[in-house]
Amino acid sequence: MPDKKSRPQKRRRHSIITFEMIRLDRTSKEPLHEQLYRQIRDELKSGRFGDGSSRLPSSRTLATDRGISRSTVRLALSRLHAEGYLRSEPGSGTFVANLLPEMFLTADQPKTYHAIQGSVRISDRAKAIPDRRVGNQFDLGATGAGPGVSLVASIPAVDEFPITVWERLRTQVLAKKGVNLLRYSSNRGDADLRKAIAAYLCDFRAARCHPDQIVIVAGMQQAMLLSAMTVLNPGEVAWIEDPCYQQARRVLTLAGVKITPKPIDNQGIVIARSPKELTPRIIYVTPSHQFPLGVTMSFQRRTAVLDFARAHNAFIFEDDYDAEFRFTGPPLPSLQGIDNSGRVIYAGTVSKILCPALRLGYIVAPEPLVDSLVKIRSAMDQHSSPIDQATLARFITEGFFLSHIKRMRKIYAERRDFFIKQFNELLGDRFTLQVPEAGLNIVAWLKREEDFEMIKRITSDIGVRPSALSFFCIQAKLKPAFVFGFAAWTPTQIRESLTKLASALSNRSNDLHHGRQSR
Numbered sequence: 001m002p003d004k005k006s007r008p009q010k011r012r013r014h015s016i017i018t019f020e021m022i023r024l025d026r027t028s029k030e031p032l033h034e035q036l037y038r039q040i041r042d043e044l045k046s047g048r049f050g051d052g053s054s055r056l057p058s059s060r061t062l063a064t065d066r067g068i069s070r071s072t073v074r075l076a077l078s079r080l081h082a083e084g085y086l087r088s089e090p091g092s093g094t095f096v097a098n099l100l101p102e103m104f105l106t107a108d109q110p111k112t113y114h115a116i117q118g119s120v121r122i123s124d125r126a127k128a129i130p131d132r133r134v135g136n137q138f139d140l141g142a143t144g145a146g147p148g149v150s151l152v153a154s155i156p157a158v159d160e161f162p163i164t165v166w167e168r169l170r171t172q173v174l175a176k177k178g179v180n181l182l183r184y185s186s187n188r189g190d191a192d193l194r195k196a197i198a199a200y201l202c203d204f205r206a207a208r209c210h211p212d213q214i215v216i217v218a219g220m221q222q223a224m225l226l227s228a229m230t231v232l233n234p235g236e237v238a239w240i241e242d243p244c245y246q247q248a249r250r251v252l253t254l255a256g257v258k259i260t261p262k263p264i265d266n267q268g269i270v271i272a273r274s275p276k277e278l279t280p281r282i283i284y285v286t287p288s289h290q291f292p293l294g295v296t297m298s299f300q301r302r303t304a305v306l307d308f309a310r311a312h313n314a315f316i317f318e319d320d321y322d323a324e325f326r327f328t329g330p331p332l333p334s335l336q337g338i339d340n341s342g343r344v345i346y347a348g349t350v351s352k353i354l355c356p357a358l359r360l361g362y363i364v365a366p367e368p369l370v371d372s373l374v375k376i377r378s379a380m381d382q383h384s385s386p387i388d389q390a391t392l393a394r395f396i397t398e399g400f401f402l403s404h405i406k407r408m409r410k411i412y413a414e415r416r417d418f419f420i421k422q423f424n425e426l427l428g429d430r431f432t433l434q435v436p437e438a439g440l441n442i443v444a445w446l447k448r449e450e451d452f453e454m455i456k457r458i459t460s461d462i463g464v465r466p467s468a469l470s471f472f473c474i475q476a477k478l479k480p481a482f483v484f485g486f487a488a489w490t491p492t493q494i495r496e497s498l499t500k501l502a503s504a505l506s507n508r509s510n511d512l513h514h515g516r517q518s519r
């Protein structure tokens with residue numbers, strides 16, 4: 001029991017904060033309760049009232065003093081309560097909390113930072129990834145895939161993405177499924193999405209599959225990594241196209257796989273092999289539209305690859321990244337659709353159809369592989385965002401997916417024709433275009449091989465950045481060429497960039513002609 005003497009003393013220590021500093025601006029866009037909340041919070045954060053004995057004036061007093069309504073005061077105080085700045089003592093009033101929330105949020109700043117002395121040991125796995133880029137050269141957002149007109153290959157027109165529709169569907173799925181979309185969810189992927197994708201692939205890619213064969217993944221790279229980890233042991237052999245999609249090479253190396261590059265001819269991957277070449281466990285191909293050369297794999301080659309895989313107990317990884325954008329006629333059916341022996345692991349991505357930022361893709365796996373793929377996914381990162389998956393499911397089932405593809409196919413066809421015409425007019429004396437039937441990029445072969453280094457330098461100087469074809473080669477020795485993207489830019493932008501390139505090249509030629517050497 002506290003003795004009688006100490007009680008009045010304790011009461012006296014309860015000073016009432018007057019909050020003289022509060023200035024409310026009735027013309028501001030910030031609501032009054034927000035202003036009040038913010039100013040009281042900042043005052044409390046100053047630390048002057050942190051001994052737990054400071055009491056707040058009653059809401060009536062605060063309201064009268066400031067000439068505002070009590071409900072405005074209550075709103076501000078209830079938020080301060082909820083965040084832990086205030087505590088109530090029944091019968092005594094509202095006090096400043098003993099420990100302010102900042103205490104629990106802000107770790108003590110270390111006084112000094114000690115850098116590791118000497119060299120840091122990096123794993124062989126990281127070192128093995130074949131990539132000579134450093135620093136932010138890895139960063140797609142910081143390099144050519146960011147904003148600006150760069151004519152970088154394979155970039156879709158993200159400014160045509162129907163953001164308003166997407167946001168509406170997202171709000172609707174959140175309203176309907178609520179907290180269910182905030183929990184951990186299936187490693188296989190959203191059931192509605194798997195159903196919608198299976199239906200789409202059967203109807204439009206002539207795939208033969210059911211939703212239980214679908215695993216939703218975070219894009220093509222993850223599809224490759226999961227597939228390689230599921231069917232290959234470290235050190236076993238994967239065949240990949242040469243030249244190839246660089247990420248395929250990097251991802252397979254990350255999976256610890258030994259890579260055998262296979263050349264491309266005018267029918268697709270060449271599967272003939274020398275006696276010393278080891279049998280592959282997996283063959284990575286892009287049959288619809290070989291990246292980067294643009295060849296569509298012939299029917300004959302498709303059956304040959306399937307026969308080879310069956311005969312050697314290998315799997316085929318079919319990267320069907322942009323089959324939707326074919327400009328000369330109907331697409332050939334997917335390899336998966338003509339596979340009668342469960343050898344094809346088919347994978348697609350929304351990176352080209354919609355946008356790469358969503359990081360969503362799908363695997364159609366032969367049934368015996370599904371559980372192992374899912375097991376590895378669960379050990380990797382569990383699953384993709386349930387909110388995005390549910391939104392995509394609605395986007396597909398409500399017809400927006402198909403109508404977006406149709407619209408984009410038309411836009412890309414126009415841009416492609418425009419690019420070809422402008423390119424031939426402006427740069428036809430230096431390059432020969434190899435126009436593919438599909439896809440978002442075009443290879444331009446140099447007419448004079450000796451121009452290569454100069455063109456490479458100039459493109460990088462002026463910010464028009466087609467990739468050198470050699471960048472995609474492993475062992476292949478191809479004539480010099482550049483791979484241009486055309487899809488992400490309007491005709492005006494395409495014309496501007498090509499004009500810029502053409503005049504930079506002709507200025508350079510004039511300089512050389514007049515003996516002026518700029519570098």
Ligand SMILES: Cc1ncc(COP(=O)(O)O)c(C=O)c1O
Nearest residue numbers: 154219220221245291321349351
């Ligand atoms: C051959 C190929 N596959 C797949 C992709 C897309 O992969 P992701 O789904 O990981 O964005 C690209 C992107 O340029 C590509 O060129």
